[in-house]
Amino acid sequence: MPLYLFLTRGQFMAKRKRRKYELIISKTREWPVVLLTKHRDEFMEDVVEESFEKIIQMCPGKAALREELETTMYRERLRIKTMPWKADPPDDTDFWNYVKASLVSSATNKDDHAERKLLKEIITRYVNEIFSTFKPSRHRLARRIVIGGFRRLLNATKIKTLTGAITGKHTLRDKIEITGEIEQLRSLATKGIIVMVPTHFSNIDSVLIAWVIFELGLPPFIYGAGLNLFNIGLFAYFMNSLGAYKVDRRKKNLPYMEALKSYSALAIQRGCHSLFFPGGTRSRSGKIEKSLKLGLLGTAVEAQRKSFQEAEENGNDAIKIYVVPVTLNYNFVLEAPLLIRQYLERKGQERYYFEVDEYSTSYKIFTFLVKFFTKETKISVSIGRALNLVGNYVDKEGNSLDQYGNIIDIREYFMSDGKITENLQREQEYTRMLSNVIVKEFHRINKVMPSHLVAFVGFRIWRKQYPKLDLYNFFRLPVDELYIPYNDFKSAFEIIKEQIFRLHEEGKVDITDLLQQPTDVIIETGLNNVGMYHVARPIIMNNQGNIITQDLHTLYFYHNRMDGYDLEQFI
Amino acid sequence: MTSNNSYNDKKRPVGVIGAGSFGTAVSMLLSKNRNVILYARNPEVVEKIKTERQLNGFPLSSNIEPTNDLEYLARECNILFPVVPSSGFRLMMHNLSPFLHPYHIVIHGTKGLEVSLGEGESLNNPDTSISRENIKTMSEVIIEESITLRVGCLAGPNLAREILQEHPAATVVASHFEEVISIGQNLLRSNKFQVYGNNDLTGIELAGILKNIIAIASGALSGLGYGVNARSLLISRGMVEMIYLGKELGGSAQAFIGLAGIGDLIATCTSPLSRNFTVGFRLAKGETLQEIQNTMEETAEGINTVHIVKKLFENSPIRAPITEAVYKVLFENLKVAKALELLMRSPFNIDINFL
Numbered sequence A: 001m002p003l004y005l006f007l008t009r010g011q012f013m014a015k016r017k018r019r020k021y022e023l024i025i026s027k028t029r030e031w032p033v034v035l036l037t038k039h040r041d042e043f044m045e046d047v048v049e050e051s052f053e054k055i056i057q058m059c060p061g062k063a064a065l066r067e068e069l070e071t072t073m074y075r076e077r078l079r080i081k082t083m084p085w086k087a088d089p090p091d092d093t094d095f096w097n098y099v100k101a102s103l104v105s106s107a108t109n110k111d112d113h114a115e116r117k118l119l120k121e122i123i124t125r126y127v128n129e130i131f132s133t134f135k136p137s138r139h140r141l142a143r144r145i146v147i148g149g150f151r152r153l154l155n156a157t158k159i160k161t162l163t164g165a166i167t168g169k170h171t172l173r174d175k176i177e178i179t180g181e182i183e184q185l186r187s188l189a190t191k192g193i194i195v196m197v198p199t200h201f202s203n204i205d206s207v208l209i210a211w212v213i214f215e216l217g218l219p220p221f222i223y224g225a226g227l228n229l230f231n232i233g234l235f236a237y238f239m240n241s242l243g244a245y246k247v248d249r250r251k252k253n254l255p256y257m258e259a260l261k262s263y264s265a266l267a268i269q270r271g272c273h274s275l276f277f278p279g280g281t282r283s284r285s286g287k288i289e290k291s292l293k294l295g296l297l298g299t300a301v302e303a304q305r306k307s308f309q310e311a312e313e314n315g316n317d318a319i320k321i322y323v324v325p326v327t328l329n330y331n332f333v334l335e336a337p338l339l340i341r342q343y344l345e346r347k348g349q350e351r352y353y354f355e356v357d358e359y360s361t362s363y364k365i366f367t368f369l370v371k372f373f374t375k376e377t378k379i380s381v382s383i384g385r386a387l388n389l390v391g392n393y394v395d396k397e398g399n400s401l402d403q404y405g406n407i408i409d410i411r412e413y414f415m416s417d418g419k420i421t422e423n424l425q426r427e428q429e430y431t432r433m434l435s436n437v438i439v440k441e442f443h444r445i446n447k448v449m450p451s452h453l454v455a456f457v458g459f460r461i462w463r464k465q466y467p468k469l470d471l472y473n474f475f476r477l478p479v480d481e482l483y484i485p486y487n488d489f490k491s492a493f494e495i496i497k498e499q500i501f502r503l504h505e506e507g508k509v510d511i512t513d514l515l516q517q518p519t520d521v522i523i524e525t526g527l528n529n530v531g532m533y534h535v536a537r538p539i540i541m542n543n544q545g546n547i548i549t550q551d552l553h554t555l556y557f558y559h560n561r562m563d564g565y566d567l568e569q570f571i
Numbered sequence B: 001m002t003s004n005n006s007y008n009d010k011k012r013p014v015g016v017i018g019a020g021s022f023g024t025a026v027s028m029l030l031s032k033n034r035n036v037i038l039y040a041r042n043p044e045v046v047e048k049i050k051t052e053r054q055l056n057g058f059p060l061s062s063n064i065e066p067t068n069d070l071e072y073l074a075r076e077c078n079i080l081f082p083v084v085p086s087s088g089f090r091l092m093m094h095n096l097s098p099f100l101h102p103y104h105i106v107i108h109g110t111k112g113l114e115v116s117l118g119e120g121e122s123l124n125n126p127d128t129s130i131s132r133e134n135i136k137t138m139s140e141v142i143i144e145e146s147i148t149l150r151v152g153c154l155a156g157p158n159l160a161r162e163i164l165q166e167h168p169a170a171t172v173v174a175s176h177f178e179e180v181i182s183i184g185q186n187l188l189r190s191n192k193f194q195v196y197g198n199n200d201l202t203g204i205e206l207a208g209i210l211k212n213i214i215a216i217a218s219g220a221l222s223g224l225g226y227g228v229n230a231r232s233l234l235i236s237r238g239m240v241e242m243i244y245l246g247k248e249l250g251g252s253a254q255a256f257i258g259l260a261g262i263g264d265l266i267a268t269c270t271s272p273l274s275r276n277f278t279v280g281f282r283l284a285k286g287e288t289l290q291e292i293q294n295t296m297e298e299t300a301e302g303i304n305t306v307h308i309v310k311k312l313f314e315n316s317p318i319r320a321p322i323t324e325a326v327y328k329v330l331f332e333n334l335k336v337a338k339a340l341e342l343l344m345r346s347p348f349n350i351d352i353n354f355l
Helices: A002-006 A009-016 A032-038 A040-058 A062-082 A092-106 A113-130 A136-159 A162-167 A182-191 A204-215 A227-231 A233-241 A254-269 A294-314 A336-347 A362-374 A410-414 A424-445 A450-465 A486-505 A519-529 A552-560 B021-031 B043-052 B070-076 B086-099 B138-145 B160-164 B178-188 B201-223 B228-248 B259-270 B275-284 B289-295 B301-313 B321-331 B336-345
Strands: A176-180 A193-198 A222-226 A244-247 A321-329 A379-383 B014-017 B036-039 B064-067 B079-082 B105-108 B113-115 B135-137 B151-155 B169-175 B193-198
Touching: A032 A040, A040 A062, A040 A113, A040 A254, A062 A092, A062 A113, A062 A254, A092 A113, A113 A244, A113 A254, A176 A182, A176 A204, A182 A193, A182 A321, A193 A204, A204 A222, A204 A321, A204 A379, A222 A227, A222 A254, A254 A294, A294 A321, A294 A410, A294 A424, A321 A424, A336 A552, A424 B178, A450 A486, A450 A519, A450 A552, A486 A519, B014 B021, B014 B070, B021 B036, B021 B064, B021 B160, B021 B178, B036 B070, B043 B064, B070 B086, B079 B086, B086 B113, B086 B138, B086 B301, B105 B138, B105 B178, B113 B301, B135 B138, B135 B201, B138 B151, B138 B201, B151 B178, B151 B201, B169 B178, B169 B201, B169 B259, B178 B193, B193 B201, B201 B228, B201 B259, B201 B275, B201 B301, B201 B321, B201 B336, B228 B259, B228 B301, B228 B321, B259 B275, B275 B289, B275 B301, B275 B321, B275 B336, B301 B321, B321 B336
Parallel strands: A176 A379, A193 A321, A222 A244, B014 B036, B014 B079, B036 B064, B079 B105, B105 B151, B169 B193
Antiparallel strands: A321 A379, B113 B135, B151 B169
């Protein structure tokens, strides 16, 4: 892998010319995320100020404020005790001891100066934790590692010669296919702020989406990445350099949540394209997200209203924000066996759990990447049509459209009594509506792959044979007794395939070209690809030509990808 | 533009769409607080209102202006109350849509469902199966057909005649938006009319819609000459059925036990003023559905609702015995007495099991 590092700058630039999409802002120093870092202090101050004001509003009076601070302190101390992480700051214990002492000493004060000061200190600490410094030089390096390194890897294995590796005939582009509204996305990124909302199945998503953003010639997006990922050395390096800010899911206290929301909202208002996974975490079930986290999405709605308000006051043009849904379509999800077990545990009675990542070392991820690049499989990324903040489509110029294609003025959604007004309940409702539209778009742009279909058909056939068993008992069936004769499988597969084509015609789902092949070929491709890296394969063909499974849990996971299309009625 | 969307501007008129009896009642309620522009589809009706200053036998306030021009209506008013039958609702919205802006607030008063099916499919076709996706409440139609998002509905025991006679009454304004609820309350409230708010828009719409099924059944019981025991049995079992169906269609049980649910149910199940009650009553007296429809002046939404709901649940595990019985009477020529016999034999065992 380090071979390419010896490339001269000239060689690197020469390679850069081959890119399909030109950078929309060629000067690095003009990238919004670079500007944000440059004015770091001022920006952080604003974030602290805004979250501080919000919390004071929510907790009026000394008693309410103290209660909030005490809860926060209690939870933080508990977290330090039960879930310490490598990425935690070394003075964590000291700081919270200090908070405790301050709270005790200020208990009898008449005023709330001490509490206010403490709150500000806590928020400042959180904002510092969340913020990560974007370094263009490091960004370039990370990018080169991702692109150059993977290309070398790919070619070395494909061509098996060193010369082949260096000439680099095969690129990441062959492995990752980007389709959909690419031109619109590039155009809108120069006209307004993009909020990209992808589906989330795997830890690999963050790196993959960063590559996609680079490949499309867009400046880096800021995004919230789980702090647990920063525990992994390899990821931490990329994250820090790709505009990631840190989200610590262990911290559910009010000051932290508000700091996070203000951070996201203010970065958007300062012109940073941003990205968040609206499902919150990876989809444990393998289903496309059905209900989204409204918190961060709401900050985008709020940012849009604020921008209209400011524009109205100052008489300038408002910044427009565009939401772009994206689906990442895989044949495999590295963490599938773990995710689905967590999902079933939670759906059962296990209410509390601690995040344990099986795939948490750089080595494991590296070996996975080697497998990924050396086996014949593809990832497909679908870029959806851009939406405004209430869920209307927008055109290439950034105008909001009604259902008949007429241009509408989105400002008017935020108006009452003749002017733009702040109405949080209304904005909550818009956020909810927007999230419903995003979920619908996810299902619409989701690309059905042969692997998704074989998993769906196989699981449904077996599930239907045991209608009396609940899901948990069903999973206890001995897998070596389960098989489906190939012809039975094929005829069920054809029924589902037909339904997928119908849905595709109705514009309710997207399909890969692979589905245009003869059924036998599709099934073969599907069986070869679905969960191909798992030790126990979810579904394969045995020597007798029957369809069998080695792991019903992961089969269920991959089957869930086709959930939400009402296909269950056909098998 | 700016002056165009002030909701509290007292001089700005409020729009009502539909000059049926409930449209008239809503106009009269609104006219106590604001000037009203009343849209009637038929130009002759507009002329008649202008010359006679009365509608459906009731004198109209002087601050109600009739019009036949949707564009004028949408330009002058930023709050609109459509009150037209569900069968014509989508077309009306489609025609209104080009004139609507995102600042418009639309609060409808139509207690019916709409069904949209593919080509060659119909409710009468045994091969057609319908799902929740195929049926729409009126607020869903408004959002599908226009850019308006701030949508609400009116529901409750609101027999138009009693409102016009200024008897004390109340209604529910339901919307996901608090803004819409409070605007609706401010506009409709008077010393004879109380207005409650609810944020379960779908639930409140469904309560108003589903109770019409029970109203037909109640009318039929009366037509057979039965008394209060029978009616109470019907109302309380009807309530259970409504809640089951309503929850399945996306409403909450709570919506059904308020004014728009139990309140409206009692009103329509006991009043000969109710159109749906009348349909049941006349069926029991031996008239056919065709004969009844030919002589009714206004739509009884319940007939269509029974048809849709029966179709929707025919292949589902949810049991709707009252709806099925009413369906058989309306569309399969079953005698009312026979249907009642079937109902009485059906195994209702558990009193309440949904709360």
